[in-house]
Amino acid sequence: MNTSPNSTPEEPLSEESSEGESDSLLPEDFQFSQGSLQDFDDCPRRFLLRHIEERPYPAPEAEPIRENERRKERGVRFHELLCQEHSGVPREAIRRQATGDEKLEVWWDRYVHREPVGETDRTYAEISLEGEVAGYPLVATYDLIAERPGGTFEIFDWKTARYKPERGQLVSRLQTKVYPFLLAQAGSGLTGGDPPEPEQIKMTYWFAEHPGDPETFEYSDYNAKVDEEDLQDLVGKILAGTERAHFEKTEDRTHCKFCTYRSHCGRGAQAGNIEDGSSYLEETGSTQADLDDVEEIEF
Known part of the structure; x- marks a missing residue:
């Protein structure tokens, strides 16, 4: 809780109040996500500007601007197609939606050819979970959670960036920590009882531009x-x-090159170029597709 600027030293808080209150700038109703935690890890000032002060973005994320926007829009569309795929929509109908966009057609065909999800008992597309960390809500929306025969679970995250990051980069990303951690904490709605044990969980990044080279991370109690x-x-x-x-x-x-606040911070007006290899960790994120066919999972 923020301390009122009109409070005076002559009116100190009681011992009980001082233990229960904080001068943190963070709003009491704040919800953490892998995105907000990643922002703080990359740059505390970015976290302040985006999540506490909620400043508008004064600069483009990357150059060329239009090409970057087209790529991100195509990535969102691909996520929508895969959400439909795991919500019972016939593949013929999904394929027709990709017609006219050559890149999207290629991505879809690669996915169908590779069948990266494999055998499942059930899949949960675009599903949100909420747990907690340090007394604050921790939320995530997953591209896909696949329940395997035998009661194991595999998290899938679809990546559509041109360049595939090194495995070490993915290890250090907060998404690789938050997603399995939260499933192990708050996944009881998927099991109908206790949430999955960490050893029952793994996470896979699947890359539409590198379909034969996914990255999978096993989880454990230690993790x-x-x-x-x-x-x-x-x-x-x-x-x-x-x-x-x-x-x-x-x-x-290097975190400033693709930060929308770089000009605000005096870190340059020119955005980084999207062709700068893996230095640009393009994020599309999950999309809550508005589909009548999508099954709602209640917790």
Whole structure:
């Protein structure tokens, strides 16, 4: 809770109140996600501007602007096609929706040819889960969660960027921590009982431009404990920010190349180029497709 600017030293908080209140700039109703945590990890100032102050974006994300927007729009469309695929829509109908966009047709055909999801008992497309970290809600929307015969679960995340990041880059991304951690914490709605054990979970990134080279990460009790500690530590650092100056600009200026706040921070007006290889970790994110065919999962 923010301390009122009109409070005076002559009116100190009681011991009970001081223990229960915080001077953190973070709103009390804030919900954490892998995106917001990634923003803080990349640059605390970006987190402040985007998630606390909710500043409008003063600069384009990447150049060329129109090409970048086309790529992101195509990525959203691809996510929609795969949401339909795992919601019972016939493949012939899905394929027709890709007609006219050569790249989208290629992606779809690669997906159908590879069948990356494989055998399942059930799939959950574009499903949202909510758990908690350090007393705050932690939320995520998954591209797909596949329940396997035998009770194991595999998280799939569809990536449509031209360049495939190194495995080490994916290891360090908050998404790789948050998604399996949250499923192990809040996945009881999928099992009808206790949530999946960490050993029953793995996560796979599937790349439409590199269909034969997915990246899969096994999960474990050890991973879950380490991730919980890391996430709590990250949130603790955010909560410790009681003044704007505590949210400092990153010292790693590679994060500024594709940041929409770079001009606001005096880190350059020119956006980075989308052809700059894996330095541009393009994010499309999940899409909540408006489909009558999509089954709603209640928790």
